[in-house]
Amino acid sequence: MVCHDTTDTYKKTPTAAGMPDPAVDLVAVAKKVGKPTRKTCGDCHMSGGGGDGVKHADMSPQLYYPGRSCDVHMGGYDMQCHDCHKTQNHRIWGRSSSVAVAEGSRSCEDCHTASPHYGQQLLDYHLNKHTEHLLCTTCHAPLYSKCQPTKMLWDWSTAGDKERVVEKDKYGLELYDPRKGDFVWKESAKPEYAWTTGLTKRVLLGDPVNLEGETNLTEPVGYFNDPKSRIAPYKVMRGIQMADAQHGYLIVPHLFPRDKDDPTAYWKHFDWQKSFTAGMQAAGFPYSGEYTWVKTNMYWKLNHEIMPKENALSCAQCHDSLKDEKACLRCHQENKEVNFKELARKGTDFETMAAKGRDVVDLIGATDYIDFKKLGYKGDPIIHGGRFKTLPLGFVPVEEEQ
């Protein structure tokens, strides 16, 4: 019923091991069962990680009833989760960066095809060429956690200080919790970009982690010079968490008390040793008794919060060379009918978003948005050449002339 409730009244009690809240009118809920909604799926998936919008970058309870500019599919077209995440025999298509298990996959192209810009205009031609090198979300999800901040960093090593005065950030969110440690929050965050083949490299329980440096718990697998790899946007969740100093793998802590007599739960006793010993015993891995704190990163691929086409990244927001029309004229003849400059600048308007209260002031006027050099290019591909070819016409890059 938690999945098929349409009355929005079904609730579970956190301590009742999955049983419904006694206050729920079960007969009324049962008589009104229907298809799942953004709310029924979202109650678990949009509040994951211990609170609203905590771990998922591109999903928060804002998506129960979002505005069009927050997510065009859900807010404009009222699409429910299962409209994309098709289901066969209760196995639901879709995959997440956070866990390895997947019972199917969905992509934008399944509906929109590999030539998703339907017009026959100049821009449509160029945009459709882009789909060889990047996922739709690279341009159409230029920001994540647009209406509600998400956690960017979680430092478990500082947990336990019950005396500390808890400060709040500019969003009014707490920066510390004695049970959990320090946090950093961000609303309307700019993604990091990486190549992906669609596969993920993961650290699973028992796998070695780097005790001195950093470890990517999940990271996309992709290569600059692989034609099958494309650029995708990611939230990178940074953490400082517990690892076994002898065995060199991550520790599973026991946090939530099973009942009021629980002798080991951290959120009751604030004793890491007890918590680690119990947690690892339950997980079935030996614990040496010696722990350390390690830096970890998780790459979360962004798939939701798709902006309407008017708000996708403009050409010039990535291609510095298109800020004036000179670069277009390398191939195109000058034409009074076409305003190249205007075409290249039509897209995400950070200034208006900032005026509406979004935390994007630092992005106004940004260019090289996806950071070409970090992705392996020599610079803007219009000037320096793409992955597999260079533009046949036009000028030699300015740097080379000098």
Add this chain to the structure above:
Amino acid sequence: MNRKFVMAGVVVLFLALPSLAAITAQHVDPIPTKESFVPEDMIKARERAAIVPELVTEVREESLYQRRKTLLEKGVGIQDVKHTFMLLDSPIIKAEHEDFYEPVRFMHGKHISVVDGDCSKCHHLRPTDPELSETVACSACHQKAFDPERPERIGLKAAYHIQCMTCHEEMKKGPVDCLGCHSRNAPDHEELVKLRPDPEPWDVTAECLRCHEKQGEDMLRSAHWLWRGPSPYTVERTKEVMSGKATNAVNNF
């Protein structure tokens, strides 16, 4: 005492100027509610779907080849698409048939794109009346099924199905099964559910399983129940079937 006074002042200010409170709590929007939700594209599509156009009585008989040629000569193509999204939810069909399925979400723009701008693929005839558009809606010609006045015309429901499924088959693209285009409406369970007042949670589960035994079996084998399953997209573990939160997942939150 001073401090108390200042605090009282702040409260009064916020009461007097609620908009100021909204500005100071910047960058966090309130969680929207069902009541305030306006999915504008869907609402407009629903409004358009409710319109039943006046029936076109006379059509110009011409071959598909001629039709295509005419449209090409007149320059009718992708740029003429008025609505890229349509909801196929005509009252014509709902009046004649039982409403077992949800409306189809039809991506008009995408479809005209995949047929390379050939509007004649669907708009296969035009009204004789020169005032009417080259590309009238399906429901302008196809309305009632088995209309004795126009036995040569198939009804709207048949027209949709034949047009969509034939083309999907020919192009080897797009769904040809029922659920590929429209999912089933959930039936009203008001009378179907038989429960004693104030049941135990497991009584409700048993009542669901009375009819949905197979779905219950399916659920028990799903990743959402087991919290583990295949990991086909994780390198070095593409063949494994026991990955998941129940077994070996780690995270940093």
